[in-house]
Amino acid sequence: MTNGRYGEPIPNLTADELTRFAAGRNAFIKLETVNTGLGPVFNEPFCSDCHDSPPAIGGTNQRFETRFGRRAPDGGFDTLTSVGGPLLHDHAIGTVDGGYTFVPEVVPSEANVVTSRRTQPVFGLGLVDATPAAVFAALAQAQALSTPEAAGRTAMVTDLSTGQPAVGKFGWKAADATLLVFSGDAALNEIGITSPQFPNEVCPQGDCTALAFNPEPGMNDPGGQDVARFTDFMRFLGPPPAPQLVGAVVQGSKVFEAVGCAVCHVPTLVTGPNSDLAFDQVAYHPYSDFLLHDMGTLGDGIDQGDARGSEMRTQPLWGLSFQGRLLHDGRATTVSEAIAAHDGQGAAARDAFATLDAADRAALLAFLAAL
Ligand code: HEC
Numbered sequence: 001m002t003n004g005r006y007g008e009p010i011p012n013l014t015a016d017e018l019t020r021f022a023a024g025r026n027a028f029i030k031l032e033t034v035n036t037g038l039g040p041v042f043n044e045p046f047c048s049d050c051h052d053s054p055p056a057i058g059g060t061n062q063r064f065e066t067r068f069g070r071r072a073p074d075g076g077f078d079t080l081t082s083v084g085g086p087l088l089h090d091h092a093i094g095t096v097d098g099g100y101t102f103v104p105e106v107v108p109s110e111a112n113v114v115t116s117r118r119t120q121p122v123f124g125l126g127l128v129d130a131t132p133a134a135v136f137a138a139l140a141q142a143q144a145l146s147t148p149e150a151a152g153r154t155a156m157v158t159d160l161s162t163g164q165p166a167v168g169k170f171g172w173k174a175a176d177a178t179l180l181v182f183s184g185d186a187a188l189n190e191i192g193i194t195s196p197q198f199p200n201e202v203c204p205q206g207d208c209t210a211l212a213f214n215p216e217p218g219m220n221d222p223g224g225q226d227v228a229r230f231t232d233f234m235r236f237l238g239p240p241p242a243p244q245l246v247g248a249v250v251q252g253s254k255v256f257e258a259v260g261c262a263v264c265h266v267p268t269l270v271t272g273p274n275s276d277l278a279f280d281q282v283a284y285h286p287y288s289d290f291l292l293h294d295m296g297t298l299g300d301g302i303d304q305g306d307a308r309g310s311e312m313r314t315q316p317l318w319g320l321s322f323q324g325r326l327l328h329d330g331r332a333t334t335v336s337e338a339i340a341a342h343d344g345q346g347a348a349a350r351d352a353f354a355t356l357d358a359a360d361r362a363a364l365l366a367f368l369a370a371l
């Protein structure tokens, strides 16, 4: 794969695909208003309000949002939908015709698990979308044989566009199977835009009677065109440039393998056979297996999709140098802190990192800084 720059489309797109990429980008940065269906409760009015630069549209400005739920003594997890869960909407459209006022949601008192989630960048995710489920299943199988203590598993979810079981790849908990589903999910849950796969407005704080005052009660994106455009932008958006393997970075990439980071942060994946040349057996470098791993105390406590509370998807490390905060809740500001927070299946690699001599540690950090 050629080494493009952040924000550029992937190579080998047709003229038609380049047009769709441009239209998709316009939709991704387009402000929604009350008249176009914003809210009634929402987080921000457009995708790039969070998926902003640096270093280009599609990155992340590190905006956090809040998820919550209730863990019962018997281990069961309640998403608290009836009181506004599982995602907090921290904005609302305010007073509407007729005098009703929509207000931002708050975390209800019933919640006993509350977590922050950091906005993830979306560069290169079209390649992940174009990688067959069998690739991820094979990775999980190989890990179970060679490194059982760190072995992940595929998240099995329902692909809402087909109704069929599928491997979840996207989000901190790998709860969404495709970019198309994620786009519809984000349009509804971040912005308040309903579309064919997500036809029902979010009930503000769980109170569905409030929707009687929704100024735009019809389906906001009836043909799903905007959802398709968001998907096109992300599908065709190129990955972060691969690191230049020179000097200490070369040694660091070897240390990365030696201490076990690469078991989960898999350097290279390959898309499946595809009639579209741009996606046909393309090698790319996400530094992730997109599998769920039991991360022990680093887990966020939330059950979501197929993921249990302690399970998280391996966060890709491509584009790492542009992350101002690290880990799902941004608890780390340096790479060393992020590694130290690895627990559960990541504990062995964490401990191996802690015992590295100064030269190997410096090399590993130089490698990570090049991502
Ligand atoms: C209010 C901020 C915000 C807005 C607006 C927003 N997102 Fe996100 N996005 C996030 C956060 C936070 C996550 C992590 C979600 C999670 O798993 O909890 C995320 C994750 C994603 C991912 C998954 C990335 C990965 O690595 O798997 C995709 C794809 C995505 N967003 C697309 C979109 C699209 C398309 C829109 C517009 C329709 C959008 N987002 C609007 C905050 C936002």
Ligand code: HEC
Pocket: 150, 151, 172, 259, 260, 261, 262, 263, 264, 265, 293, 295, 298, 299, 312, 313, 314, 315, 316, 317, 320, 323, 325, 326, 327, 328, 329, 335, 338, 339, 342, 345, 346, 349, 350, 353
């Ligand atoms: C068992 C699988 C596993 C191993 C081994 C592992 N990681 Fe991770 N890593 C993860 C998961 C899962 C996350 C996401 C955790 C979260 O925040 O929920 C992550 C997150 C990270 C992050 C934060 C990325 C970001 O953008 O927030 C960094 C940096 C990182 N890992 C580096 C390393 C390094 C370096 C090693 C080797 C010392 C390593 N990891 C070993 C699974 C693993």
